[in-house]
Amino acid sequence: MAREKKREELHVTVPNLFRCPISMDVMKSPVSLCTGVTYDRSSIEKWLALGHKTCPATMQTLPSTLTTPNLTLRRLIHLWLSHTDPAQAPPPPPPPCAVSRHEAAVIIKGEVDAASLQKLVDFMKASQGNLKFVAHSSSAIPRFVEFFAESDEIRIGELIVEVFDLISSETAVRERLNELILSSADCLSSFATVLRKGNTESKVKSAKILELIALNPESEHKIADQPDIIQNLCNLTTAESDSPAVEAGLSALAAIATTRKARKDLIRFGIIRTARRILSKPDPERGAVEKALAVMESVATCTEGRSAIAEDGECVAEVVRRLMKCSGEATEHGIAVVWSVCCLARDELAKERVAGENGVTKVLLVMQSECTGSTRQMCRELVKVLRAKTTNKSNLAPYETRTTHIAPY
Structure with missing residues (x-):
C-alpha cells in the first residue's frame, strides 16, 4: 500500500495549457505569436530561425514574427510548479511596482531622470495592460524620442532604449515610433552612442530596434548615413562570448547594408574578417x-x-x-x-x-x-x-x- 501511495504521489498530470505545442514540455518562458498561440520562447525561436513563416500549431502564415511575453500564463505555471515540485519552480516574477497609472502618466509628461525612467520600465514590465497604457499614451512616444535625442547621459539612453523595445511589441504604435525615430538625426546618433557606451543588453536592443525600423529604402538610407551606427554594429559582431549580441549586430547590418556607401563602410570596418572568424x-x-x-x-x-x-x-x-x-x-x-x-x-x-x-x-x-x-x-x-x-x-x-x-x- 505504501508503495502504491508513493507511486501516486510521483504521478503529476501537467495541464495541457502549460505545455509548449512544439516541445510538449512545461513552458519556462511562454510567449505568444500574433495568431494568439503561446509557445516556449526557446522552441518558437528555433522554429523561426529555421526560416519558417507559419504558426506551428495553426499553420497560418505569420504577418509578423514578433513574440509577446505571456506574463499571466507564466505566473500560473510558476504557481503550479511551486505546489507540485518546488525544486523545479522558476524564479518568482518581479514584485509589482509601486507606481500607479496616474504616477506613470506624470512621469511621461514630466522631466525625465534615470530613477523615474526605471520606475516606468518596471511599471511596463509588470503587466501587458501597463505596457499598452504607456504605448498608447498620446504623448509617450514623442516625449521619449525627444528625451533620447537630447540626453547625453548614457543610463537614460539605456533606459529609453528599453522603453522603445517594450513599445515596439505593440503593432498598433510601432509605425509611429519608427516614423519619429527616423525623423530625427540626433535620435539616430543617440543609438550610436548607446551601441558604443551602453551595456550589452541595451546594445542588443538598439540593434533590434534599428533592424525593425529599416523597413524601406528611405529608412535604410537614413540609418546607413550614420557611419557611427555601422561601425558600432560591426564592433558588436566581434563579441565572441555573447552569441545573442553577435546575431543582433549581424541581423541589423544585413537589414541596413543596402547602399553602396554602407557596404563600403562594412568592408572598411572589417566585416569580412569577422564573418570568416564566425x-x-x-x-x-x-x-x-x-x-x-x-x-x-x-x-x-x-x-x-x-x-x-x-x-x-x-x-x-x-x-x-x-x-x-x-x-x-x-x-x-x-x-x-x-x-x-x-x-x-x-x-x-x-x-x-x-x-x-x-x-x-x-x-x-x-x-x-x-x-x-x-x-x-x-x-x-x-x-x-x-x-x-x-x-x-x-x-x-x-x-x-x-x-x-x-x-x-
Whole structure:
C-alpha cells in the first residue's frame, strides 16, 4: 500500500495549457505569436530561425514574427510548479511596482531622470495592460524620442532604449515610433552612442530596434548615413562570448547594408574578417552563420565587396565548407557569395579556392536540394565556370543536368 501511495504521489498530470505545442514540455518562458498561440520562447525561436513563416500549431502564415511575453500564463505555471515540485519552480516574477497609472502618466509628461525612467520600465514590465497604457499614451512616444535625442547621459539612453523595445511589441504604435525615430538625426546618433557606451543588453536592443525600423529604402538610407551606427554594429559582431549580441549586430547590418556607401563602410570596418572568424568556428551558432552569410551576400553585390571577399581566400573557403552544413537559408546565401566572386567578378584565385574545397560537388548537391529557382540557376553557372579549374573535366559532363545520383558527403 505504501508503495502504491508513493507511486501516486510521483504521478503529476501537467495541464495541457502549460505545455509548449512544439516541445510538449512545461513552458519556462511562454510567449505568444500574433495568431494568439503561446509557445516556449526557446522552441518558437528555433522554429523561426529555421526560416519558417507559419504558426506551428495553426499553420497560418505569420504577418509578423514578433513574440509577446505571456506574463499571466507564466505566473500560473510558476504557481503550479511551486505546489507540485518546488525544486523545479522558476524564479518568482518581479514584485509589482509601486507606481500607479496616474504616477506613470506624470512621469511621461514630466522631466525625465534615470530613477523615474526605471520606475516606468518596471511599471511596463509588470503587466501587458501597463505596457499598452504607456504605448498608447498620446504623448509617450514623442516625449521619449525627444528625451533620447537630447540626453547625453548614457543610463537614460539605456533606459529609453528599453522603453522603445517594450513599445515596439505593440503593432498598433510601432509605425509611429519608427516614423519619429527616423525623423530625427540626433535620435539616430543617440543609438550610436548607446551601441558604443551602453551595456550589452541595451546594445542588443538598439540593434533590434534599428533592424525593425529599416523597413524601406528611405529608412535604410537614413540609418546607413550614420557611419557611427555601422561601425558600432560591426564592433558588436566581434563579441565572441555573447552569441545573442553577435546575431543582433549581424541581423541589423544585413537589414541596413543596402547602399553602396554602407557596404563600403562594412568592408572598411572589417566585416569580412569577422564573418570568416564566425564561419571558421568548430561549432558556431546557426543564427550567427546565417546572418554572417547574409551580410556577405549583401556586401558581394558591389565591386569593392566582391574584391574584398575574393582577396580573403580563406573566407571563400569557409563559405564553401558551410554549404549544406547549416540550413537552407545559410546555403542559399553562401551560393550567392560564391557565385558573385566566381561568376560576376571572375576572380581566378577565388575559383581555385572553391575548386580546392570540392566546390563543384557541393554546388551540385545544392542543385538537387529544395533550393529556390534563382539559387539553382546560380549553381548551374558555377558548375560551368568551375569546370575549367577541375583536373578531370570529362567526368563533369554528366553532372551538369543530372545530379540525383550524388550521395551526400
